[in-house]
Amino acid sequence: MSNTIISASNIGKKYIIRHNKDAYLTLRDQIAETGKALARKIVKPKSSPKKAEETFWALRGLSFEIKQGERVGIIGRNGAGKSTLLKILSRITEPSTGEIRMRGRVASLLEVGTGFHPELTGRENIYLNGAILGMSKKEIARKFDEIVQFAEVERFLDTPVKRYSSGMYVRLAFAVAAHLEPEILIVDEVLAVGDAQFQKKCLGKMDEVARGGRTVLFVSHNMNAISSLCERCILLDGGKIISQGRTNTVIKKYLATQQVASDGEVDLRPQRMRKNSLEDSRFKFTNICILNSKQKISSHIFMNEPFTLVIQGVANEDIEESTIGYSVDSSLGFPLFNSFSPEKRIKKGLVTYKINFNPNILAPGMYTLGLGANGAGIVDWIPEAIHLTVDNVSSTGKSNHPQYGGVIVYPYKWKIYHDKYT
Amino acid sequence: MSSAVPTIIIKPGKGTVHYWRELWQYRELFYFLAWRDILVRYKQTVIGIAWAIIRPVLTMVVFTIVFGKIANLPTAGSAPYAIMVFAALLPWQFFSSGLTEASNSLITNANMLTKIFFPRLIVPASTIIVCVVDFLITLVILAILMAAYQFAPSWQALFLPLFFLLALLPTLGLGIWVAAVNVKYRDFRYVIPFVVQFGLYITPVGFSSTIVPEKWRLLYSLNPIVGVVDGFRWCLLRGEPALEPASIGISVFISLLILFWGVKYFKKVERNFADVI
Numbered sequence: 001m002s003n004t005i006i007s008a009s010n011i012g013k014k015y016i017i018r019h020n021k022d023a024y025l026t027l028r029d030q031i032a033e034t035g036k037a038l039a040r041k042i043v044k045p046k047s048s049p050k051k052a053e054e055t056f057w058a059l060r061g062l063s064f065e066i067k068q069g070e071r072v073g074i075i076g077r078n079g080a081g082k083s084t085l086l087k088i089l090s091r092i093t094e095p096s097t098g099e100i101r102m103r104g105r106v107a108s109l110l111e112v113g114t115g116f117h118p119e120l121t122g123r124e125n126i127y128l129n130g131a132i133l134g135m136s137k138k139e140i141a142r143k144f145d146e147i148v149q150f151a152e153v154e155r156f157l158d159t160p161v162k163r164y165s166s167g168m169y170v171r172l173a174f175a176v177a178a179h180l181e182p183e184i185l186i187v188d189e190v191l192a193v194g195d196a197q198f199q200k201k202c203l204g205k206m207d208e209v210a211r212g213g214r215t216v217l218f219v220s221h222n223m224n225a226i227s228s229l230c231e232r233c234i235l236l237d238g239g240k241i242i243s244q245g246r247t248n249t250v251i252k253k254y255l256a257t258q259q260v261a262s263d264g265e266v267d268l269r270p271q272r273m274r275k276n277s278l279e280d281s282r283f284k285f286t287n288i289c290i291l292n293s294k295q296k297i298s299s300h301i302f303m304n305e306p307f308t309l310v311i312q313g314v315a316n317e318d319i320e321e322s323t324i325g326y327s328v329d330s331s332l333g334f335p336l337f338n339s340f341s342p343e344k345r346i347k348k349g350l351v352t353y354k355i356n357f358n359p360n361i362l363a364p365g366m367y368t369l370g371l372g373a374n375g376a377g378i379v380d381w382i383p384e385a386i387h388l389t390v391d392n393v394s395s396t397g398k399s400n401h402p403q404y405g406g407v408i409v410y411p412y413k414w415k416i417y418h419d420k421y422t
Numbered sequence: 423m424s425s426a427v428p429t430i431i432i433k434p435g436k437g438t439v440h441y442w443r444e445l446w447q448y449r450e451l452f453y454f455l456a457w458r459d460i461l462v463r464y465k466q467t468v469i470g471i472a473w474a475i476i477r478p479v480l481t482m483v484v485f486t487i488v489f490g491k492i493a494n495l496p497t498a499g500s501a502p503y504a505i506m507v508f509a510a511l512l513p514w515q516f517f518s519s520g521l522t523e524a525s526n527s528l529i530t531n532a533n534m535l536t537k538i539f540f541p542r543l544i545v546p547a548s549t550i551i552v553c554v555v556d557f558l559i560t561l562v563i564l565a566i567l568m569a570a571y572q573f574a575p576s577w578q579a580l581f582l583p584l585f586f587l588l589a590l591l592p593t594l595g596l597g598i599w600v601a602a603v604n605v606k607y608r609d610f611r612y613v614i615p616f617v618v619q620f621g622l623y624i625t626p627v628g629f630s631s632t633i634v635p636e637k638w639r640l641l642y643s644l645n646p647i648v649g650v651v652d653g654f655r656w657c658l659l660r661g662e663p664a665l666e667p668a669s670i671g672i673s674v675f676i677s678l679l680i681l682f683w684g685v686k687y688f689k690k691v692e693r694n695f696a697d698v699i
Contacts, residue, residue, distance in 0.1 A: 015697070026607055026608055027607035027609050028609055088432065091430070091432060091539035092536065094434055094693045097434060098433075099431065100430075101429060101431055101432075103429050103430075106539070108539070110537045114537040115533075115534050115538070117458055117462060119462050120458065120461060120462065124458075131451045132454070132538055132540070133538065134451075
């Protein structure tokens with residue numbers, strides 16, 4: 001008997017995009033449409049109704065096999081189809097074509113804390129969340145102490161989670177999820193939360209889970225996490241598998257696709273670029289672009305030239321106590337620095353933020369810029385909004401310095417002394 | 423649970439092969455969701471319980487005055503008008519709140535539907551459990567009311583659980599169906615309060631079904647709650663006319679039909695919930 005645990009053949013997922021104003025279908029519209037179509041048929045029996053629909057293949061023709069105990073990373077740019085694939089594998093949505101065979105229980109962590117209820121206490125939420133993730137009551141009771149210890153919330157067990165700090169909340173949520181024991185574990189970007197120390201703990205726990213012989217599918221933008229956890233990777237782009245194989249090889253290909261695909265300006269309105277965002281967020285990013293020192297839009301800038309980041313968004317009402325920020329990550333997905341707008345209120349309408357960068361900060365290489373907005377009724381998170389390439393040539397045309405390692409340019413000063421007498 | 427490793431086959435246009443078995447496997451989640459809803463409902467204990475008491479009592483008072491005193495409608499048995507109304511309010515309130523809660527359940531739990539797999543039928547079904555608790559509270563109020571009027575129920579009260587089951591069937595069936603329709607058509611939920619309000623007048627809650635002319639009785643029983651209400655009154659009140667087998671039979675048949683139809687529709691569309699919600 002082969003030890004293949006997941007075999008997928010020719011998986012496709014089709015979405016129908018409706019070009020209506022409203023996000024949701026309503027019965028009223030449906031009745032009106034039917035009426036119109038009927039009237040049209042009576043007036044002009046042969047004309048077919050104009051279609052306000054468009055099909056979009058989020059995934060097409062995916063075939064792969066995953067063996068028992070393998071840890072497989074799924075990587076790709078925003079909108080490559082990673083999340084859709086995970087949703088199909090975890091049976092949240094069904095594919096439009098193809099077939100998948102899986103042996104064993106599947107548990108998915110597409111977002112930690114799903115089903116947490118703010119009014120309930122930590123203890124109650126552990127049981128509830130455990131049950132939602134597919135654990136039996138016995139199983140939860142057995143692991144209860146372990147979960148509490150892992151989350152470091154012993155003192156707040158009987159406090160409603162609405163009083164938890166966001167750090168505690170996330171720790172508790174991950175702790176429950178980390179103690180699942182399915183044959184197949186599907187993880188999507190959960191490590192983007194919590195502090196550095198807790199992230200490390202989570203990575204350790206996932207490593208332990210995988211070493212226990214279970215199969216782990218892991219999606220992340222953090223290539224460091226991917227390469228330390230996964231031995232094999234699948235690279236998706238445009239809903240197709242571009243490459244699969246050993247992690248290092250696939251990551252190299254991924255970086256190459258990034259290089260090709262960078263534009264100096266990105267339209268941020270498509271929902272698929274977002275992660276864990278509110279669909280009806282009161283503020284949404286709409287556009288991002290990079291201006292070089294000549295005020296031209298470009299994704300490539302020279303190391304020693306200043307550049308400007310322009311972020312635009314739309315607020316559908318006046319908003320207080322909210323903030324937006326950006327982050328700069330290395331090409332491997334490692335966060336370098338971030339910054340938040342000092343202005344805590346956002347006025348209704350289009351808002352433009354301009355951030356000036358000094359020259360000689362980022363070393364030559366690829367960078368990813370992410371955006372986030374947070375506040376009451378606002379969650380908009382775009383982890384990969386735009387890619388920035390810093391080139392190692394001065395704006396005057398001649399090579400500045402021969403080489404740079406790392407990601408930052410430190411304003412170092414060397415002092416060199418030569419002693420004649422040795 | 424881990425004894426046999428199941429093979430899961432995912433294919434388009436086809437739900438799971440073991441639909442009911444899977445539902446059974448997730449029964450604990452059903453308890454937990456019901457438990458969560460009850461806990462949240464009664465966390466602010468005073469308001470939670472008070473609401474369950476105030477609603478039926480006020481309705482009863484209004485109905486007794488409007489139908490009993492102003493319109494001067496007759497009672498069939500020897501029970502005071504207030505108790506006759508309250509006996510009918512029991513199943514009616516269960517039906518109307520169950521239908522309302524269940525119909526919104528999928529939308530309120532949307533984030534669970536888009537993040538995690540589990541048999542979706544659990545969500546609307548578990549919300550009805552909260553209404554069962556409310557029902558039990560209302561039952562206690564009825565007992566108090568009967569004691570106050572010094573009115574003892576008949577021995578037929580033993581059949582009450584059966585008629586409760588009969589109330590559960592259409593509530594569950596309609597609730598499941600409406601929950602699924604609500605996911606697709608977001609404005610459908612505005613229809614429900616209207617249906618509930620309208621239903622109150624075509625169901626013999628504020629009056630006795632004996633005032634409906636004999637020849638229309640069978641037609642009247644097409645409303646499945648009519649059979650339930652008559653059943654409740656027959657169980658709880660002395661001197662009520664005997665139940666008509668034909669009319670109860672129609673009630674049972676219609677209720678089963680609604681449940682079957684609701685579940686069938688739900689099964690057909692549930693695979694797309696995550697995409698459209």
